Amino acid sequence: MMVQQFFKSFWEHTRPRSFYSWQSALGLSLLAWLLSLLTQRPDTVGVPWSVHSILTNFGWVFLIIAMGWFTTINPPKFLGLSLGPWLTGILVCLFLFIRGEGIVWTRAALVSWPLVSMAIAAFPEFFKVDSGFEVPRKVPIRQWLTTLLLANLVLTCWLFLGFRIQDWLAEYPGLKGELFDRSAFVIRSQPSQPDYSRGVEILNQMVQQVRDNTEGRTMDEIERWLFEMQRNPKLLRDAVMARLTEVNQGRRLDQSFWQVEMGIGEPEYQLTLGARWQGPRSMQQGYVVQQVCQVGLATNNRGAMTCDQRNLKVLR
């Protein structure tokens, strides 16, 4: 009974009262989309206009018109300002920059959203019914337009900053493993869960390097290699970083800020392999991603290595 009531009031609200209303625009949008479902998406990408694309575009355009109309009649207000243009702006940006399957230009969509919304909000001031396009003359309107423009530019700057920060984190992936609790600028959406993927990646290359030098070797060779690595840690680091560059298709990223550590302990030989972040960090000694591996002799008297894959430790 409740569901029936809900649907009844919903239908009352959304059915077109007259031909010239936002409800009919919404209806047209829905119709266009339903029809587009019946047509086929073209297989070849080179076809510029197909019935399917025309229908989906019409669907979007009518949806935008419906939203703009609706928010003009029932404006959602915030501190005395109608938020309608920003909602319509979201739809316009989605329409222009994000197509169906796959996200093509999320960045362009988000960054242009404030300015697009501003254009929608300012549009009524520039076009009067009788005189066409003219620049407004009255002072209060000019003040309002300037404030609108600048406020939306500030929004654009903030969005741009967000994307710039993502770029920095992509360039220096080691930063993602840090905690940002003392930052005055940023905050993580899940604060206590840093991303150690870069450290793990380096650790894996390290494990591979050690494996290459221990598996199938005699104990003599293994001990000589371990001794050499202890004496000259730079050798291990260079080897691991060379592997890493190869795996990353020649990109070095933040390699120069990572240190590799190998601790040799009992029982013979338990290796504690670690990758330590030495780039911009919150504590003086950077966080280290560690894994313990055991190198021993197999039945054929040759080296064999097992690593505790599940027990990855991170120390700060």
Added chain:
Amino acid sequence: MANLVLPLRVVALQLLFLLVATAIEAYVLQRRLGMTPKGSAQYSLVLNLFTTVAGWMLFFTIQPLLPPSWQLEIFSFIFFSRFFEPEFIDAMRTLGIILGFVVFMGTFFLKSVFFSMMLNLWASPNPAVPQYDTSQIQLNRMQRYRQSWTARIRSSALLMGTAASFAAILVMILVLQQAG
């Protein structure tokens, strides 16, 4: 759910600073220039928004062009509120003061330029200005404006307003540092 790193803290701080700076400067403009409360609030808001946008745009253009060691210091400051190389910490002591002064003067300059631009842009259309014979004018209009006392009062009001808002922001930063 992706674990994103978002600049929400700086957005919140900037909103706070904008609010305080606008309020203080509006009060100063109102007192010194005799503007209406609404007018001074409008002008102050627009001025502060303009300098904020200009500041960000400057940062976005300059940051990629800086040498890598400076960029690392910027990352260290933004993400961890500290500096990376110890030599930079010492350099920062003198650099910080110079930077503060440069930012203050830059902000004041931008505000002066924008203020006069706004006064022209938002002026009500003037009745026809009587045309003088050019031989009777000794100074051009710009020179006369600069010598006029209205310009001086405007500049000093802007200077006081900028200084007051900077002082307030500095106080807020210090308080937040102690609290956080």
